[in-house]
Amino acid sequence: MSETSETFDVDLFVIGGGSGGVRAARIAAGYGARVTLAEEYRVGGTCVIRGCVPKKLMVYAGRFRDEFEDAAGFGWSVETPRFDWSVLKRRRDAEIARLEGVYDANLTRAGVAVVPQRAVIEDPHTIRLVGTDERVRARVILIAVGGHPVKEPVIPGAELAITSNGVFELESLPERILVVGGGYIAVEFAGVFAGLGSRTTLLHRGERLLRGFDDEIRDALGEAYAERMDLRLGRTVQSLERSEGAIRAVLDDGDSLLVDQVLVATGRRPNVDGLGLERVGIETDGAGAIPVDAYSRTAVPSIYAVGDVTNRANLTPIAIREGHAFADTVFGARPACVDHRLIPTAVFSTPEIGVVGHNEDVARRLCGAIDVYKASFRPMKAALSGRDERILMKVLVERATDKVVGVHIFGHDAGEIIQAVGIAVTMGATKADFDRTIAVHPTASEELVTLRVPAVTKHSIAAG
């Protein structure tokens, strides 16, 4: 006999109050489900507490340096600007606390019971609350525990370094900082610290930053960053040690750097340790993530997982969509799954990057013949500011169908632009659709609808 909802304390128990868990809990409660959510740290999760939101506030802070410098070309004289880390920290932390309160209130208003403690799985329908040792019986369990930063590979002295979590706890702006990593988190924080005035070294073992992004965008970022900071590519850190009241980083080429902080941003791992997965027979994959089907169901029929813990696309909007689709499917009788193929995304480096669709290499592999439309130009503002900067835009078009299969933007506001372009690309826009769109003048993004002639590339020459 199948168990009815009467035999359970709740219909849904959500482990983790981050982007995915909060959305799933609210939507399921909206369908009338009795929902409890456990959060062991702070409601809002990585994105709100120590990810996207506080990071973006710091990105804004770092970018004022360029604004002050550029203003002179437009007739402004600005007294030597001074930056006070303690003001930024206080105001940023207050905003995060406000948002945490909003998330908490929204959950309560939706009828979700929030339990501020760690939860682990005992069996396919039982949760144990670690703080109070209480058991809760749930018809469905949703694992939305996210991930945590790791310092990999492990090197001697690694304990001297901080991770992205530690950035939000720093009490002062480091005078000299070494950022290790080549992914978006390393790139973004290196940009922030350079903007705020730290002498910044960004060190990455690869030859280019941002693996997986379009190579020309990666090169453009590398060039811009080499102007803004000490960029060391193809290098690794061998060890860290205390020296002269600071930290000495010994590099593989024998060079060494004396810095005040080392930020290791080389990767993240799902939060599965001690969660009780082995008790229910859920095995994790090589990355430590929980395998799920298209509806986010694990190998155990009553247990689902969404967000970073499944390592599908580790971004907030994806965790939110997965949480929403799960709730629609399981509690709304509206089966829904998330299409992970087309994800518009931004990197908040300075200058910024916005991307939707394939990079050029992938487009060539998957679409056969493609046309590459490209514009590289100096933004209008630079004419007076005198700043030596360029914007790069690429539109990749599948020749057989005229469909736009990739758009890549490097430059100011790329994240804002790509969100709107993402609508067109998601709708299946063709190059002809881009061409008949009237330009907005004078803007940088008008280039996207005025690209007339495909670029001559080594591939087009080879194809004759």
Ligand code: FAD
């Ligand atoms: P999380 O938001 O990590 O939430 C999981 C929650 O579960 C946490 O609050 C944790 O405390 C809790 N938890 C874990 N285990 C337990 C347990 N056993 N019991 C109770 N609670 C538990 N994404 C973007 O889209 N844009 C960005 O600009 C961006 N910037 C980022 C910058 C940084 C520095 C970082 C680290 C991440 C960034 N991300 C960004 C990624 C984004 O934050 C994550 O993809 C998103 O938060 C994933 O949501 P989630 O619900 O899967 O997990």
